Amino acid sequence: MTSSDHRTAALPEPTAPGSAAASHHRPGTALSVIVGCQLMIALDTSVVTIALPEVQRGLGLSTGGLAWIQNAYMLAFGGLLLLGGRAGDVFGRRRTFAAGIALFTAASLLGGLADAGWWLLAARAAQGVAAAVAAPSAMALIAVTFQGAARVRALSVFSAVTGAGAAVGMLAGGVLTEAGSWRWVFFVNVPVGLALLLVAPRVLAETARRPGRFDLGGAAASVLGMTALVYALIRVGEDGWRDRPALAAFGAAAVLLAAFLAIERRARQPVMPLWLLTGRDRAASYLTQFCLTSAMFGAFFFLTQYLQDVRHYGPLRAGAAFVPMVGVQFAVVRLAPRLMARLGARTLVIAGAALVGAGLLWLSRLSAGDGYATGLLVPFLLMGAGGGLSIMPLNATILASVDPEHSGAASGVAQTMLWTGGSLGSAAMVTVYGSAVSGRDVLPGLDAAFTTGAVFAAAALAVAVLVLRVRH
Structure with a gap:
């Protein structure tokens, strides 16, 4: 199958016998449940980042142990997404979606109660496993619940939440940490998860179960x-x-x-049919997604370090610094469906990758004396606009290139590329940072890290220009 098979993607997936089709009567509520789960998952990639200094003081963790609090989540999430996609095919996507939310809620409660480093590390890994179970079914449920123009609009909202979730998490982490305790960055998921579990069976139709092996x-x-x-x-x-x-x-x-x-x-x-990595447009979309998230997630991590360690911002002020990026990303994603209909997916992806790269190049020239308006605001706006332009067209291209029965696997690979890209990109930028930092002067390391992020964005741009061919 290639990207030319887009016509079959509009066909709805069969639902399980006797399942309620309430999603067709309350599509707004159904989308709210799906997006609410995705926001909770996306937030947890970054909401802990702002709270890490408080976690370190509270649990007495070493710097290396602190790094693994973040990595345990992203690695379990990215590594098991493909298995989570298969679980949705075998057990039904609504059932799998709800199971993932339930596990995520329980793991969040345990994380907030942690009184030792190993306990918190285990809770973060469990959150990652739960996210891997729920996330592929969330994206696949959009393909099942919405068709035609409604699917494009739903994907635009889903993509906005996915792209902006990490930045929103920075703000939420600052608010929760400064207003209460680092534990609240975990406890806040509990009421949200319980509400999603209550509403999901009422508005989401179950999909047909297909026999399969894990x-x-x-x-x-x-x-x-x-x-x-x-x-x-x-x-x-x-x-x-x-x-x-x-x-x-x-x-x-x-x-x-x-x-x-x-x-x-x-x-x-x-768990990952290798044919999903074939097909020119689908493969190019996966690779572009991987490179862009490698650049952006690593940048979020080091921007937090710059704001708190160099600019001496408190947690709340550091989180608030990301608000312009979030705002412009949401605004651009809302325009993306109309822009894609007029200009084509490829044009939007190229423009998005170029804007992200320009923002990171700007950041690579930061100095200790730069103010927020002169040193950070413009790159934040460039990166927000770039992410908003590129994420939805990439997801739409991937889903349009497969038959409905393969949407779970295809969306699992898409999100695997997103989250493993973020993990590996951050690790690569940490490596470059460690090699370039000089004593107590962290700015050479930060400049090198942001330059590395710009290289990832340039790779995404090259793939979009040279490989991606989908137009509309």
Whole structure:
């Protein structure tokens, strides 16, 4: 199947016998439930970032242990998304969606109650597993619930939440940490999760269950391989390229990821059908998504460090600094469907990648004396506009390139690219930062990290220009 098969994507997926079709009568509420889950998941990639200094003081964690509080979530999330997509196919997407929300709510409660580093680390990993279960079904439920122009509008809202969620999390983390305690960045998910669990069965129709097998070997190889790769990059940033554990981890990552590809070629029902990586437009969309999120998630992490360590902002003020980015991203995403109908998906993706790259290049010239208006506001606006222009067209291109019965797997791969891209991009930028920082002067390291982010954005731009061909 190639991107030319877009006509079949408009066909609705069959629902389970006897399931209520309430989503057709209350589409706004159905979309609110789907987007609410996605916002909760997206927020947790960054809402903890602002609170990390308080977490460190509260639990006595080392710097390395603190880094893994974030990585445990993103690695479990990105690594198990493909298995979560298969679970939706086998058990029904509404049922899988609700199970993921329930686990996420419980894990959030445990995280807020943590009194030791290992406890919080386990809770973050459990949150990542839960997000991997719920997220693929969230995107697939849009494909099932909405058709035609309504699907494009729904995807625009979904993409806005996905793209802006990390930045919104910065603001929410600052508010919760300064107003109460770092524990509230976890507790806030509990009432939200319970509300979603209450409403979801009433407004979302169940999809047909399809018999299938779970590729546990492939899932394990992918998670362990990505974990080893991120661990290696972080070790290199701390101890240099001659560090033996880092080199061993690189070797393990190569073996495990090669084993993953071998397992997927032979598996009767692979967790990631390799044909999803074929098809020019679909493959280009996945790669562009990976590169853009590599650039942007790493930038969020280092912008937080700059605001708090160099500019000496408090948690609330640091979070509020991201508001212009969030605002422009939401505004642009709302315009994206009309722009895509007029200009085509490829044009929007190219423009978006170029704007993100320009914002990161601007950030690479930051100095300690730069004010917010002169040093940060313009790149925030450029990155917000760039993310808003590119995310929805990429998701729409991916979903339009597969039959409805493969939408769960396709959306799982899409979100895998998004979240593993964020994890690996952040780790790569940490490596460059560690090599460039000079004593107590962190600015050379920050400049190098933002330059690395610009390179990721340039790679996304190159793929969009040279490979992506979809127009409308």
